[in-house]
Structures are given as structure tokens and as C-alpha cells.
Amino acid sequence: MLKIAIIIGSTRPGRRGEAIAHWVHEIAQKRSDAEYEIVDIADFHLPLFDEPKPPIMGQYTKPHTLAWSAAINSFDGYVFVTPEYNHAISGALKNAIDYLFNEWKDKAAGIVSYGGGTGGARAAENLRLILGELNVADVRAQVTLSVFTDFENYSILKPAPHQEAAANTLFDQVVAWSGALKALR
Ligand SMILES: Cc1cc2nc3c(=O)[nH]c(=O)nc-3n(C[C@H](O)[C@H](O)[C@H](O)COP(=O)(O)O)c2cc1C
Numbered sequence: 001m002l003k004i005a006i007i008i009g010s011t012r013p014g015r016r017g018e019a020i021a022h023w024v025h026e027i028a029q030k031r032s033d034a035e036y037e038i039v040d041i042a043d044f045h046l047p048l049f050d051e052p053k054p055p056i057m058g059q060y061t062k063p064h065t066l067a068w069s070a071a072i073n074s075f076d077g078y079v080f081v082t083p084e085y086n087h088a089i090s091g092a093l094k095n096a097i098d099y100l101f102n103e104w105k106d107k108a109a110g111i112v113s114y115g116g117g118t119g120g121a122r123a124a125e126n127l128r129l130i131l132g133e134l135n136v137a138d139v140r141a142q143v144t145l146s147v148f149t150d151f152e153n154y155s156i157l158k159p160a161p162h163q164e165a166a167a168n169t170l171f172d173q174v175v176a177w178s179g180a181l182k183a184l185r
Contacts, residue, residue, distance in 0.1 A: 080093070
């Protein structure tokens with residue numbers, strides 16, 4: 001069975017990302033094509049990148065890196081739930097991605113972005129550039145949630161009706177490519 005991580009890309013107290021990741025996970029739970037698990041980068045307490053060697057060498061020295069590496073390595077694909085911070089992904093998510101290399105390589109990913117008027121579209125484009133460098137195959141389908149139209153009073157998540165179908169299309173593509181890339185790995 002394929003294993004897909006739903007990664008919470010914000011560590012901000014009061015973050016919207018947590019509710020969004022749980023909504024994504026609920027949709028995933030109705031499917032039988034993979035095992036889906038939430039991965040919260042906040043749980044790993046990663047400091048700003050503090051490994052002496054570049055991650056591509058895989059010579060980790062810190063317990064937090066080893067724990068993060070083991071978690072990410074155990075998945076075949078990823079759904080990144082990313083906020084938009086200043087037209088990019090959050091510093092916390094970039095830092096968490098930077099910690100590893102081979103754990104991400106030759107795997108598939110989908111993006112659920114959120115933010116103001118563009119639903120985090122610019123963060124998603126930024127993430128696609130980063131994933132390209134890691135040899136991660138990012139699928140075309142995307143979910144974009146706006147704090148204006150997918151939240152009640154900017155605080156309670158109430159995704160517009162079309163968003164569940166968008167999430168399922170995203171999962172369809174992530175599962176297909178995760179399976180294909182497993183053969184390559
Ligand atoms: C530091 C910071 C920068 C932000 N920059 C943008 C931005 O450039 N574009 C945008 O649409 N929203 C921006 N926002 C709004 C966030 O996308 C929105 O508050 C979102 O809920 C943040 O994710 P979080 O709640 O999971 O931390 C920014 C928010 C923060 C905290």
C-alpha cells in the first residue's frame with residue numbers, strides 16, 4: 001500500500017494550516033488507494049538548519065534531523081499544505097524541506113495552498129521550484145483556499161463546495177505518480 005504524507009507547512013500559533021490539513025486528511029480517509037497520514041513539522045522542533053554537511057550527503061549528526069529523515073523517508077508521496085508568506089512558502093516549511101535530500105527524491109507531491117486573494121498560488125509556484133531541485137514530481141492538480149472565501153469570518157474553515165472534488169483530483173494524481181515512481185526507486 002502506498003503511503004502519502006499530508007504535511008502541515010506552518011508552525012504559527014493559531015495557524016490555519018492545521019484545520020486545512022485535517023480537512024484534507026478527512027477527504028483522504030474516504031479513499032482506499034493509499035494510507036494517508038498527517039505530518040506536522042512543528043512536532044519535530046527543527047531549529048534553523050544546523051547540519052554541518054549538505055543533506056545530499058546524508059551524513060546527519062543531530063537527533064532532530066534523524067527523526068525528521070526517518071519520518072519523511074517512510075512515505076511514497078506528499079501533499080504539502082502550504083501557506084503563502086510574502087509570496088513564498090513559510091520559512092518553517094523551507095527549513096524543513098532543506099534538512100533532507102534523498103528522502104524526497106523520486107517521489108510525487110501535490111500542493112494545497114492557502115492565503116489571501118490568490119489562495120496561496122504564489123507560494124505554490126515557489127514550492128514547485130524548490131521541489132524541482134529535489135527531484136520531486138509535483139502534479140498539475142492543485143487546491144487553492146482563500147481566507148476570504150473558504151473561511152467563515154476569516155477563521156473557521158468552510159471550503160467552497162468545489163474544493164473537495166479538487167482535493168480528490170489532486171489525490172488521484174499524487175497516487176498515480178507515487179506508484180509509478182516507486183518502480184523507479
Ligand atoms: C508573515 C506573513 C506573510 C504573509 N504574506 C502573504 C502574502 O504574501 N500573500 C497572501 O496572500 N497572504 C499572506 N499572508 C496571509 C497568510 O497566507 C494567511 O494568514 C495564512 O493563514 C497563514 O498561514 P497559517 O495561518 O497556517 O500560518 C501572510 C501572513 C503572514 C503571517
